[in-house]
Amino acid sequence: MMDFGLHIANFFFYAFHTGLIFFNLFGWLHPRMRKLNLISLLVTFGSWLLLGFWKGWGYCFLTDWHYQVLRLLGERDLPSSYIAFLIEKISGWLPNAELVDSLTVSLALLALLCSFWVNFRNRKVKDKSV
Template identity: 60%
Template sequence: MNTFWLHVLNYFFFGFHTVLIVFNLFGWLYPKTRKLHLYSLLITLFSWGVLGIWYGFGYCFLTDWHYQVLRELGETGMPNSYIAFLIEKLTGWLPEARLVNTIIIVLTVMAFIGSVWVNFFRKRK
């Protein structure tokens, strides 16, 4: 694949993956996106847990695909966590993996609880 399309894919993954992360954290707050949010979060958790059986816990196929593109573009030394990658790209600071993973798990569990609550237990108006 030529470098033009690799750059297009890089920008696509950077944008799409970042928006998806924000959506996975906050999509449950908006009534029109609650069901989609729950499905999105379940796919994310499936990737982390079930695909993680073969690829390592926390495996994200979007991160894998994006990192393949970045390696083709000559990028090296990328952290395992896409969140750590984003933080480093945006600020220049690479946080410790354990800190990032802890924050990711806590926020994801909170978003999942919120999503389950609004989708199954909250009375509809």
């Protein structure tokens, strides 16, 4: 029975964490999702930087929780990057860690800048029309 719960948790983390990554990257494109996207990105960067101060740079609590479940299911030698983990699961190829980390941070920063821009640009437009 415990094994079934671990498999459910594993499925949840695959779906939720992967969905969150795509939402962080592209959620700013949808006007109704922009504020939530900005909050999600700020929580993500907070985890990477603030929690990372104690746990190691780039720490993600979702990755940590998912990896705990995967270890209980027998997975070993998990890469430090969840993105690298997903790439390996999908393609069988484990990319270079530095490349994955650089692309992850670069794309996340770009998404954060876009999210700030669309959130605060709209506020300026609304302020001018009042």
